Amino acid sequence: MKCAVALLLFVGALAVATPLVAQAPAPNAETVEREQPKRVAIRFLTDSDFPPFNYFDEDNTLTGFNVDVARAICLELDAACDIQVRPWVGLLPALAKGEAEAVIASHSATPNALKVADFTDRYYFTPARFAGKRGTAQIDATPEGLEGKKIAVAKGTAHEAYVRAFFRDSAIRPFETVELARDALV
Template sequence: MAELNRWIGRLATTAVVVLAFVQPPAAQQPGGSDDPVLSIPTFWDPKRRVERPPAGSVQAIRFLTTDDFPPFGFLDENGRLTGFNVDLASAICAELDISCTIQAREWDDLLRALEDGNADAVLAGIAITVAARELLDFSDVYLRTPGRFATRADMEPFALTADGMAGKTLAVVARTAHEAYLAAFFPEVGRKLYPTVDEARAALRNGEADAFFGDGMQLSFWLQSEAADGCCRFIGGPYLESRFFGEGMAVALPRDAVDLKQAIDSALASLFENGTYAELYLRYFPVGFF
């Protein structure tokens, strides 16, 4: 188990997978917009149909998650377990019309419980890696966190190209995947490195930088925060290269749980088609990051 925990990271970031489709994002999103236009991401191929396993083959699902990682899993003011992952697990079971339990465990206990047969599935952002796939199976990806650019709301929009960013200064956190991405794809654009994300975003807010590049989900929460004070907005669309941003979030499963994986994959696709996924996304991510 110690070797397994070394291989599997805390949070799956974002990725392009073989079957991943994203609706075109809004060109400019908030803070700064009184009428934001949100784009709901989808990671399911509309031409692919996942057949459900035979009736009765999956009668219940014991989900595990964590309660210390908002907005994915946390305790509300009444001490009730809630969050995006929690509600998604409930929606999966409702779609399959089966009973399920959703319990919170310490991060270090999640995979041990799965390995020991005390849980059927873990919905907690287990990183999808080559090493992890040798020991676990994963459902289809249900969420990714892309890299995104933000500028001040009072700036004229500019193209996210070498010519469009000529003379601009980009704030980015040093020694991160986002710095590496800029170095690889925007090598001619000036970058100002900061030791922390708070300092990098403050540089954008205070006008020390013309744009910031970082984790889209974190950025969406900052844009609506008091720290941002309505200063800034997204510009351009999501960047999803898996070499830099990981392979996304999926339900972790035992490798031999073929029927369970098929059932969960079919439920996820149905939840997108019937609008449930969009409702959950907007509930927990009111400033969309796609």
Template sequence: MPHLTAPLSHVTVRAAWTGCAIAAGLAVVLAFGSAQAQTPARPAVEAAPQAVPGFWDPRRRPDRPDLSRLTVIRFLTETDYPPFNFTGPDGNPAGFNVDLARSLCDEIKVTCTIQMRRFETLVDAITSNRGDAIIASLAVTPQLRARLDFTDPYYRAPARFVSRRDAVMPEVRPEYLEGKKIGVIAGTSHEAYLKAMFTDAEIKSYANDDTLRLALRRSEVDFIFGDAIALAFWINGTDSGECCAFSGGPFVESRYFGEGIGIGVRKGNDLLRQSLNWALFRIWEKGRFTDLWLRYFSISPF
């Protein structure tokens, strides 16, 4: 996927999210699974309600900038990456990123527009002043920092282990997986992390998500390791056949899994960047970010 540090295809996420929606009767699901894995005593049941992850430190409250200097914010997002961005039934932009942008506009009390564009055109559109801010699950990387400035992360793309439901582990450490077979997509940051940290496990690399997940369903591997957001949708979707669940908690090492997902603005546009940071903190502090997160994510990737 072009947005996050670890590759994840639009088709994979879209199909998984659609499966979740069908399984839920196309309703919004508001219950989370546990961020820590289920206990072995009850492998088929999520252990406890999941707290929505917080990406802000309450001790680091950002200063309120001079919001009166903002007259309009032209948000740019992409066209087809559900549930983050997609075209709604009314033909208008919809999704987690779109609703977050609208919440930011409400908090700042400024007029905003939201335009959908192909993902590969977004950065050029900002640098040529055809928009003010990109909110499209854009991963913060050194390469992009050379072209854009970014807000603080508003979510991250952690890595997680998934096992069959009868073999869930509440905690995963390298020593716990000695001799275990772990499946992973070849050529990803997830594979690199396993090879560096889980040296006593047997790592089996696969070409794509379908073959990786099938290997777990067939018990050809003990665990699979990958992008937690995509895996959360798969676990809760019809394609998984309710076979599997998260084991252990999230892995978020920035060296392998990136700095997080931020809103990109033109270089030097400190007023807008600081205003968005202030508004993001306020939305989180008021609980609106939690409400929004629960609206779109039925199983937490964290």
């Protein structure tokens, strides 16, 4: 008897619910449009004077490895890509102000940089290189070979950390930019 009552209640509930479903409005263009997710735009910041990573080509088009990586990220995420060029020293401060979602400009995850930004895992490695002025004798680029010698390096970079760690008996001269370090060559 209890089974018959339960079955009767179920059939009754089903009979009442069916007309309610049938009365649901058909989706129209307006409701479908509102339900479609909007395409997201990702704002990237980069600089333009670090070929082959980010630079303007002969047609004045921003290009390079980092620019290609940013565009690939947008393509993978089906997002619009807005890549803005700023001076390198202003990239992380602009990110901290919320002027972009990401910076893609070959920054090193130094302790100071980690205070203001999160970093991805490294996706390429740049080995340290030593350079001297043309016409000077070739140097032995080892800690022993550069003992007592001046080494110019860009301040706050992974290369500065490298020479400070391994070339302790050299006179390390940090400069604000790579260009200034290069200009210091004697």
